[in-house]
Amino acid sequence: xxxxxxxxxxxxxxxxxxxxxxxxxxxxxxxxxxxxxxxxxxxxxxxxxxxxxxxxxxxxxxxxxxxxxxxxxxxxxxxxxxxxxxxxxxxxxxxxxxxxxxxxxxxxxxxxxxxxxxxxxxxxxxxxxxxxxxxxxxxxxxxxxxxxxxxxxxxxxxxxxxxxxxxxxxxxxxxxxxxxxxxxxxxxxxxxxxxxxxxxxxxxxxxxxxxxxxxxxxxxxxxxxxxxxxxxxxxxxxxxxxxxxxxxxxxxxxxxxxxxxxxxxxxxxxxxxxxxxxxxxxxxxxxxxxxxxxxxxxxxxxxxxxxxxxxxxxxxxxxxxxxxxxxxxxxxxxxxxxxxx
Numbered sequence: 283x284x285x286x287x288x289x290x291x292x293x294x295x296x297x298x299x300x301x302x303x304x305x306x307x308x309x310x311x312x313x314x315x316x317x318x319x320x321x322x323x324x325x326x327x328x329x330x331x332x333x334x335x336x337x338x339x340x341x342x343x344x345x346x347x348x349x350x351x352x353x354x355x356x357x358x359x360x361x362x363x364x365x366x367x368x369x370x371x372x373x374x375x376x377x378x379x380x381x382x383x384x385x386x387x388x389x390x391x392x393x394x395x396x397x398x399x400x401x402x403x404x405x406x407x408x409x410x411x412x413x414x415x416x417x418x419x420x421x422x423x424x425x426x427x428x429x430x431x432x433x434x435x436x437x438x439x440x441x442x443x444x445x446x447x448x449x450x451x452x453x454x455x456x457x458x459x460x461x462x463x464x465x466x467x468x469x470x471x472x473x474x475x476x477x478x479x480x481x482x483x484x485x486x487x488x489x490x491x492x493x494x495x496x497x498x499x500x501x502x503x504x505x506x507x508x509x510x511x512x513x514x515x516x517x518x519x520x521x522x523x524x525x526x527x528x529x530x531x532x533x534x535x536x537x538x539x540x541x542x543x544x545x546x547x548x549x550x551x552x553x554x555x556x557x558x559x560x561x562x563x564x565x566x567x568x569x570x571x572x573x574x575x576x577x578x579x580x581x582x583x584x585x586x587x588x589x590x591x592x593x594x595x596x597x598x599x600x601x602x603x604x605x606x607x608x609x610x611x612x613x614x615x616x617x618x619x620x621x622x623x
Contacts, residue, residue, distance in 0.1 A: 287496060287497045287498060287499075288494070288495075288496045288535070288536070288539055289419065289494055289495050289496075290493070290494045290539075291422050291426065291491070291492040291493060291494060291495075292426060292483075293425065293426050293482055293483045293484055294421070294422040294425045294426055294480055294481075294482070294483060294491070294492045295480065295481060295482075295483040295486050295489025295490055295491045295492065296478060296479075296480055296489055296490040296491075296492070296621060297364040297365075297366065297432075297479045297480060297481050297486055297488075297489045297490075298359075298360045298361075298363040298364040298478070298479045299360060299476065299477070299478045299479075299589060299592060299593045299596060300356050300359035300360040300363055300476070300477055300593060301356055301359075301474065301475065301476045301477075301590050301593045301594075302352045302353075302355040302356040302359070302438075302474065302475040302476070303341065303474055304341035304342055304343045304344070304347075304352065304440075304472075304473040304474050304475075305341070305343070305344045305347070306341060306342040306343065306344050307339050307340075307341055308339060308340055308341065308342055308445075309338065309339045310329075310331035310332045310337055310338055310339060310340075310469075311332075313331060313445075313449065313469055314328040314329060314330075314331065315328075316449050316453075317449060317452055317453065317462075319453070320452050320453050320457055320462065321462070323457075324457065324458055324459040324462060325459060326459055326462060330466065331469055331470065334555070334557065335470050335554075335555035335556065335557065335577075336555055336556030336557075336577065336578055337470050337555065337577055337578060337581050337582075338578050338579060339578075339579055339581070340441065340470075340471065340472035340473070340579075340580060340581030341472055341473050341474060341580060341581075342440075342441065342442040342445075342473050343440055343442060343473050348382075348438075348440065349378060349380045349438035349439055349440035349473065349475065350388065350391045350392055350395060350438060351395070351438075352438040352439075352440075352473075352474065352475030353376065353378065353388075353392045353436040353437060353438030353475045353477065354392050354395035354396050354436075354438075355475065356436060356437075356438070356475040356476050356477035357374070357392065357396050357434055357436045357477040358396060359477065360434065360477040360478060360479045361396075361434065361479060363479075364479040364481070366432055366479060366481065368396070368397070368398055368399065368402075369399050369401070370431060370432050371398060371399075371402050371430075371432045371433065371434050371479075372401070372402060372403065372424070372429065372430025372431060372432060372433065373402060373403040373404065373421065373424055373429075373430050373433045373434070374389060374392065374393055374396070374398055374402055374403070374404040374433070374434045374435075374436065375389070375404070375405065375406075375407050375417040375420060375421055375433065375434070375435045375436070376388050376389035376392055376404070376405070376406045376407070376417075376436050376437070377406070377407050377408065377409075377413035377414045377416070377417040377435060377436070377437045377585050378406070378408070378413070378436075378437050378438050378439060378584075378585070378586075379408060379410060379411075379413065379439060379584045379585060380438060380439045380440045380584075381406075381408075387404070387405055387406040388406055388438075389404040389405050389406050390404060392404070392436055392438070398434075403430075407420060409585075409611050409613065409615060410507075410584070410585070410611035410612045410613050410615070411552055411582075411584050411585050411587065411609065411610060411611040411612065412585065412609045412610065412611030412613075412615050412616070412617055413437070413584075413585035413611065414435060414437050414476070414478075414585040414586060414588060414589050414609075415495075415585075415588060415607055415609040415617050415619055416617070417435040417437075418435055418478065418480065418492070418607075418619060419495055419497075419617075419619065421433035421435055421480050422480065422492050425480060425481065425482055431481060431482050431485065432479065432480065432481040432482075433479075433480045433481075434477060434478070434479050434480075435477065435478045435480065435589075436475070436476075436477040436478075437475060437476050437477070437584075437585050437586040437589070438474075438475040438586070439471075439472070439473055439474060439475070439583055439584045439585070439586050440473050441468075441471035441472055441473045441581065442473060443511055444468055444471070444509070444511055444512065444513065444514060445468060445469060445471060447511075447512055447513065448465050448468045448469065448513060448514070449469075451465070451513065452465060463518070464515045464516065464517075465513065465514065465515060465516075466516070466518065467507070467514060467516040467518060467582075468509070468513070468514040468516075470554070470555060470577075470581050470582045471581055471582050471583075471584065472577075472580045472581025472582060472583050473583075474580060474583045474586055474590055475586060476583075476586045476589045476590045476593060478589055480492075490605075490621050490622065490623045491621065491622045492619065492620075492621055492622075493540075493604075493620040493621065493622050494539065494540060494619070494620055495617060495618060495619040495620070496532055496535065496536040496539070496540070496617065496618055497532070497615065497616065497617040497618075498528055498529075498531055498532040498535070498615070498616050498617075499528075499613075499614070499615050500524060500527075500528040500614040500615070500616075501613060501614065501615075503520075503521070503524045503528075503612075503613070503614040504612075504613050504614065506520045506521045506524060506612060506614065507521050507612035507613075508612075516612075521612065521614075522557070522558060522561065524614055525558075525610045525614060525616065526561055526562070526565055528614055528616050529562070529565070529566075529608075529610065529616045530565060530566075532616050532617075532618065533566055533618075536618060540620065542606055542618065542620065543566065543567065544567065544568075545604060546572065546604045546605065546606045546620075547572065547599070547603040547604050547605065547623075548572055548573075548574065548595060548599065548603065548604075548605045548606070549568050549572050549573045549605075549606050549608060550573075550574065550588050550591050550592045550595070550605060550606065550607045550608065551573055551588075551608040552587055552588055552608065552609050552610045553575060553576050553577040553580070553581075553582055553583065553587035553588070553590075553591060554577065554582050554587075554610075555577060555582070556575075556577075556578075559573060559575060559577075562608070574591055574594065574595050575591070576590060576591045576594060585609075585611070588607050588608070588609050589607075592605070592607065599623045600623070601623065602622070602623065603622075603623040604620065604621075604622060604623070605620070605621045605622075605623050606618055606619070606620050606621075607619045607620075607621065
């Protein structure tokens with residue numbers, strides 16, 4: 283550890299990472315059709331979601347299935363794939379933005395559904411779209427301090443409720459074009475789940491070692507994106523510009539400790555849109571061929587987006603590949619975390 287926001291990890295590895303896909307595909311054309319009259323009335327063209335954001339479709343959980351079910355399904359798959367006895371998992375950290383209640387935590391519902399032992403701590407860590415990466419860092423800190431030998435980080439997101447309510451709100455007669463643009467980001471969200479099992483590297487030489495991370499905060503931007511279960515309002519340009527500027531500051535500071543520029547075999551960036559992805563590649567001179575995307579068919583999965591994208595790449599990664607997770611969370615926080623595959 284070299285500073286409050288720059289860390290080197292010495293004994294933590296990723297043992298498994300698994301996803302759970304929501305089953306109901308919702309195309310951008312379907313959303314456009316539901317908003318057609320509003321678009322015509324306020325002078326906007328249909329096709330914004332695919333044309334501007336590059337999102338063709340996203341998914342919703344089927345009726346009767348919740349984001350808790352999704353997180354538990356992904357968690358069960360990750361535990362099974364790792365081969366770790368659930369009794370040896372010392373902590374389960376839920377990082378979902380989605381939640382039904384203020385209390386109890388969402389973590390207790392996932393813990394219960396997984397049937398984890400009473401000896402396994404559980405709690406929520408939420409930090410907008412950066413939550414999962416923060417959960418990994420916290421899990422690593424607990425592992426390396428000796429508090430636990432194994433940690434499970436889970437996430438389940440559900441965009442259905444807020445998107446349906448947003449569509450209803452935008453179809454009101456008093457809606458104007460600026461309302462549509464302010465709530466545009468809500469329509470880019472998607473539903474899905476992911477889980478990662480981490481453990482001590484000295485117990486699991488087969489794992490993928492966490493190398494280090496750097497984080498920076500720009501909390502003066504905490505009002506650029508504000509949302510709840512009813513609505514989310516976003517200053518799209520303001521958030522993009524502030525996120526890039528903060529990321530650039532972090533990138534420059536990280537260069538003192540890590541050789542991330544041009545040195546990675548894969549860059550797993552937060553899945554917002556094609557505009558955001560291109561801007562990140564341009565700003566940091568990253569080869570787009572090394573930046574896999576899931577947003578065209580899954581939308582923005584929030585904090586699940588980075589690990590979900592990583593999970594889809596794991597079969598294409600070779601031993602020794604260097605992977606950089608690049609997270610951004612409204613608020614505003616940014617973080618990069620390197621994994622030696």
